[in-house]
Amino acid sequence: MRKLMIPVIFAALALMLMSLFVIPEGERGIVIRFGRILKDNNDISKIHEPGLHFKMPLFDTVKKLDAKILTMDGQADRFVTAEKKDVIIDTYVKWRIEDFGQYYLATGGGNTLTAQALLERKVTDVLRSEIGAREIKQIVSGPRSGVITPVLGEDGELMPESALEALEVDGQRDMIMLEVLNDTRPSAMKDLGVYIVDFRMKKINLPDEISESIYRRMRAERESVARKHRSQGREKAEIIRAQAELEVATVLAEADKTARVTRGSADAEAASIYSGAYSKDPEFYSFLRSLSAYKKSFADKSDILVLDPKSDFFKYMNDSSGGSDK
Template structure:
């Protein structure tokens, strides 16, 4: 009897341990029995909160699912606008499991990658419909009254030329996000058992080939504006230069006029002085002029003068009184 008790105790202990399970914090558990999710008397799935719980050993299998809000950071995808222009849009979605039974069945056993793939497909389909009904300038621009959505996340980055016209148009970017959130939330809850908490457009880009053509057009426009400014600058420079030259010519003319008037007055005064001096002693004045002429004529020894000794030039050399030579 004692020998049978030990195996019985071991089996009982093993069954007890097999019947116990723990749900970690932040997760929820469902019990699968014969491939079906256990429900209560009201046919509602039994959801096990974090803590210690019990199940039927050997027949029940526990599946734990993440009950926290999860983020699906979508890769950039290409969409076509109503103008038949391509845009590349990056988005992200915040979601959490609401109906654990539906989620388990729809994702093939609670596979998170399958859930994200299905949810991403739903978001992309709705977003493609919204983008296809709008022009690019409406997509990249927000409302002019700067309204924001509730539970707004980080600011979006827009790197397209149409962003320059955002202040001139009524943008519908926020409206697109609201519509996508609403439509996706309904279908995701129905089909996947998840609740879409938030949807945001992170970034809107143009394809490289389109961006390059836009940059070339922008560069040509800036070069045209630069040429216009340079032409206007040259025109103003010519006007300023002409005005400066006119002012210089006017100043020079006035200065020359003043100089001539001053010089004329000085010459008149000098002539008056000479005339006054000459009238006081004409003979002495004539003598000084002759001496100055001698000094100038005989300053260079190599000069040769061929003159008549009795000429008027040698008047004071022949006679100290300056009498005319006969």
């Protein structure tokens, strides 16, 4: 009897352990029996909260599903606007499982990749419709009005504030995200059993070939404006340089004129003084002039004068009275 009790106890323990299962925090569990989800009395899928639970061993299978908010961050996709222009939009979706039974059946056993693929298809279809009904400037701009747009004048300079134009920008980026969110929530809940928490457009770009064309055009426009500014700068520099040269020439001419007038007045005054001195005592004046000439002539020992000793230049050396030898 005792030998039979031991196997029975082990079998009972094994069955008890097989009937226990634990749902971790952040997850929910559903029990599958004979390929069907167990439901409660209200014919709603029975969801097991985190903790310790029981199941029927050998017949029941537990499927654990993530109950946290998940993020679907797919690849950027190409969309066509109302202007028939392509834009590259990168988006992300925040979602969580709301109806775990419906989610399990719709995704082929709770496959997250399948759920994201189906959800991405729904979001992309609605977003494609919204983008196709709007222009690029509406897609990239938020809700703004009365935006001041800078205007360049004919000289390429920014016009004063009074001349700036006010442009009404009908930005609908936020509206697009809200429309996509509202349109995809009901169908996602009905078909997949998931609730879309949020939808956002992270980045809006133009295709590389269009962006490069736009950059080239912008670069050409900026270079044209730069050349115009440089040309105007050179023109103003030449004007300033010519004015400066004219002022310099005028000042030098006036200074030379004043110097000549002053020098002429001084020469006239000196001549008048010399004339007065000569008229008072011509002999003494002649003597002083001769001394001054001797001093200048014999200032350097290397100077050589070839003159007749009896010439008038040496008359005061030969005769202190200034008389000439007969």
